[in-house]
Amino acid sequence: MDTRKVILAVFSVVLVFRLADSFDYTEEDLASEERLRDLYERWRSHHTVSRSLAEKQERFNVFKENLKHIHKVNHKDRPYKLKLNSFADMTNHEFLQHYGGSKVSHYRVLRGQRQGTGSMHEDTSKLPSSVDWRKNGAVTGIKDQGKCGSCWAFSTVAAVEGINKIKTGELISLSEQELVDCDSDNHGCNGGLMEDAFNFIKQIGGLTSENTYPYRAKEEPCDSNKMNSPVVNIDGYEMVPENDENALMKAVANQPVAIAMDAGGKDLQFYSEASF
Structure with missing residues (x-):
């Protein structure tokens, strides 16, 4: 049978959910606010993320905090690595609302x-x-x-x-x-x-x-x-x-x-x- x-x-x-397409960054990208903004724009272009002019500053601040978290975790002795992905300018609360709500x-x-x-x-x-x-x-x-x-x-x-x-x-x-x-x-x-x-x-x-x-x-x-x-x-x-x-x-x-x-x-x- x-x-x-x-x-x-x-x-x-x-x-x-699928493992979202990641976007690499370098230590140099963390060196200044200008480099971070450039990284954010490149990330938005890579993932085709459209933000209004009024929303961009708020989203950029979220992006910065998420990048800091990713960078910090990747320098710890953990059995996994994190990367910037298409969720990088979303707060964790927003992420769960959109993808984990039940x-x-x-x-x-x-x-x-x-x-x-x-x-x-x-x-x-x-x-x-x-x-x-x-x-x-x-x-x-x-x-x-x-x-x-x-x-x-x-x-x-x-x-x-x-x-x-x-x-x-x-x-x-x-x-x-x-x-x-x-x-x-x-x-x-x-x-x-x-x-x-x-x-x-x-x-x-x-x-x-x-x-x-x-x-x-x-x-x-x-x-x-x-x-x-x-x-x-x-x-x-x-x-x-x-x-x-x-x-x-x-x-x-x-x-x-x-x-x-x-x-x-x-x-x-x-x-x-x-x-x-």
């Missing part, structure tokens, strides 16, 4: 009643020293959720894409927009839960492709015609036991895992790469 069961690990408040209570997922789903990998004894599912072809290219709180849909879809590739050998980019528009148990651009999305996919007989139902970064009426052409289905999902890193390690060794994470900190706003 071709069993396609996805794995879900829940850590904290959901936020999933009216869904994720707290019930973390501390409430959770489905007892067992673990299909709990008896695994031999694990690889490392695994990169991107190199194994089980992860599609980077996607951008835009100004829509649809992180739950992207996390759901990535897990389904991964297990389908493992089981069938075919990597198909699936439709987040179908979940945003059609999954009434979730809340579209106002947030959602991966458990409900997995159940939705199972109940309707699968998800259609990204090409058939492309992403629009906003909630629209459900297109039932597009829903009638599913290309990938799942048999169910299971939860990785809480506070069990060994169980999570076993799950990730066998397939890509859907996670929710606390992304409220300022560092993640400018996260660029791991640094080992």
Whole structure:
């Protein structure tokens, strides 16, 4: 039997977004106000960021403070690096409003009643020293959720894409927009839960492709015609036991895992790469 069961690990408040295109700076750019203004203008041009004349000074001040934070963190002994990206003249509060806002209570997922789903990998004894599912072809290219709180849909879809590739050998980019528009148990651009999305996919007989139902970064009426052409289905999902890193390690060794994470900190706003 071709069993396609996805794995879900829940850590904290959901936020999933693409790693924004970064923009490099040098120590010389920090030397004077004039150099900083020039850097800001080059950054605006690079990211095609338009600001009114009245707003530019305020945004420049935010940009300066964010740059100071990035520079300070990068000179500390931390396992990651930050860079100027397209969010560099936004405050952390604005960033969370635009990209992390959700009216869904994720707290019930973390501390409430959770489905007892067992673990299909709990008896695994031999694990690889490392695994990169991107190199194994089980992860599609980077996607951008835009100004829509649809992180739950992207996390759901990535897990389904991964297990389908493992089981069938075919990597198909699936439709987040179908979940945003059609999954009434979730809340579209106002947030959602991966458990409900997995159940939705199972109940309707699968998800259609990204090409058939492309992403629009906003909630629209459900297109039932597009829903009638599913290309990938799942048999169910299971939860990785809480506070069990060994169980999570076993799950990730066998397939890509859907996670929710606390992304409220300022560092993640400018996260660029791991640094080992």
